[in-house]
Amino acid sequence: MSLNHVRPWRNIYRRKSRQIMVGDVAVGGDAPIAVQTMTNTLTTDVAATVAQVQAAAEAGVDIVRVSVPDEASSKALKEIVRESPVPIVADIHFHYRRGIEAAEAGAACLRINPGNIGDEKRVKEVIKAARDHNCSIRIGVNAGSLEKHLLEKYGEPCPEAMVESGLEHIRILQDNDFHEFKISVKASDVFLSAAAYQGIAEATDAPIHLGITEAGGLVSGTIKSAIGLGNLLWMGIGDTIRVSLSADPVEEVKVGYEILKSLGLRHRGVNIISCPSCARQGFDVIKTVEALEQRLEHIKTPMSLSIIGCVVNGPGEALMTDVGFTGGGAGSGMVYLAGKASHKMSNDQMIDHIVEEVEKKAAELDAAQEAAE
Numbered sequence: 281m282s283l284n285h286v287r288p289w290r291n292i293y294r295r296k297s298r299q300i301m302v303g304d305v306a307v308g309g310d311a312p313i314a315v316q317t318m319t320n321t322l323t324t325d326v327a328a329t330v331a332q333v334q335a336a337a338e339a340g341v342d343i344v345r346v347s348v349p350d351e352a353s354s355k356a357l358k359e360i361v362r363e364s365p366v367p368i369v370a371d372i373h374f375h376y377r378r379g380i381e382a383a384e385a386g387a388a389c390l391r392i393n394p395g396n397i398g399d400e401k402r403v404k405e406v407i408k409a410a411r412d413h414n415c416s417i418r419i420g421v422n423a424g425s426l427e428k429h430l431l432e433k434y435g436e437p438c439p440e441a442m443v444e445s446g447l448e449h450i451r452i453l454q455d456n457d458f459h460e461f462k463i464s465v466k467a468s469d470v471f472l473s474a475a476a477y478q479g480i481a482e483a484t485d486a487p488i489h490l491g492i493t494e495a496g497g498l499v500s501g502t503i504k505s506a507i508g509l510g511n512l513l514w515m516g517i518g519d520t521i522r523v524s525l526s527a528d529p530v531e532e533v534k535v536g537y538e539i540l541k542s543l544g545l546r547h548r549g550v551n552i553i554s555c556p557s558c559a560r561q562g563f564d565v566i567k568t569v570e571a572l573e574q575r576l577e578h579i580k581t582p583m584s585l586s587i588i589g590c591v592v593n594g595p596g597e598a599l600m601t602d603v604g605f606t607g608g609g610a611g612s613g614m615v616y617l618a619g620k621a622s623h624k625m626s627n628d629q630m631i632d633h634i635v636e637e638v639e640k641k642a643a644e645l646d647a648a649q650e651a652a653e
């Protein structure tokens with residue numbers, strides 16, 4: 281990432297990791313932090329699963345994971361991969377055959393723990409299938425399913441046990457000369473997760489997949505993920521993220537981006553800066569922001585928009601945004617462009633007008649970007 285010399289307090293120094301490929305998406309090194317989600321349809325329902333993958337892709341997802349619990353799902357996976365606009369990770373638990381089938385079906389990555397799939401011969405077969413089909417592997421350590429010998433050694437799931445588990449799986453891949461892997465050490469507890477991730481970040485240079493597992497519903501899960509993942513990302517740890525929510529995968533993607541946007545690690549779409557509103561507001565800020573969030577979903581260009589109820593904070597915020605609107609009373613407000621007061625607009629036309637201004641600005645920024653490339 282580029283460092284900010286004017287505002288050094290904004291800098292995040294990313295941990296140096298190796299880079300691997302998940303299909304055509306680079307993960308690790310200096311690649312942008314990739315956003316992932318997972319489908320929650322039946323994998324055998326190809327149409328429903330592909331629709332979910334496409335909706336997530338529309339929301340900006342880089343990589344999507346799909347569960348492969350049985351042979352019928354492996355067969356469906358082939359069609360899903362064919363239809364998907366983004367690389368697909370196959371989620372495998374224990375069944376080494378599923379791992380081989382998923383690699384053959386075109387999965388870009390297998391989420392599989394080599395220590396949990398049986399004897400050495402089986403492990404070698406899965407690794408060979410992955411290698412033959414250009415498939416990377418994610419080792420997914422989870423506090424809830426730690427190996428028995430580690431639970432006996434440590435008494436309970438703890439950061440040390442999770443790191444040791446991760447290193448044991450890594451060793452198996454390395455012993456087989458397989459290095460295209462990334463690793464996650466997830467727990468539903470943010471303290472445990474954060475400590476385990478810090479431990480594994482020190483112990484290996486593998487790219488790290490961040491996640492707080494079973495984080496909860498949309499609001500509670502978002503907060504938990506923002507605290508857990510936010511802290512780790514701020515420390516420079518994490519090359520790809522998945523926010524786990526009991527909600528639509530599209531929400532996971534949106535929350536993932538919002539976390540990255542808040543830390544200046546990645547930008548996509550319109551970053552809306554809005555005030556909470558109060559009796560001073562010159563228009564209905566909450567309804568306006570809700571409407572704009574929906575109307576501006578199609579904008580992918582990174583840009584900022586301030587929607588502020590009155591002149592207390594409006595002009596100041598507008599100074600730092602591409603487009604701004606500040607309520608001014610008497611049924612109208614001021615539109616700001618590139619930080620400068622531009623023209624007045626009546627409250628009843630302001631939503632359509634702001635959408636137009638944002639679209640115009642996005643086209644301008646896109647053209648400038650193209651010219652620079």
Ligand code: SF4
Pocket residue numbers: 555556557558559560561562588589590591592593594
């Ligand atoms: S900017 Fe104005 S309307 Fe918004 S919360 Fe502050 S004082 Fe209230």
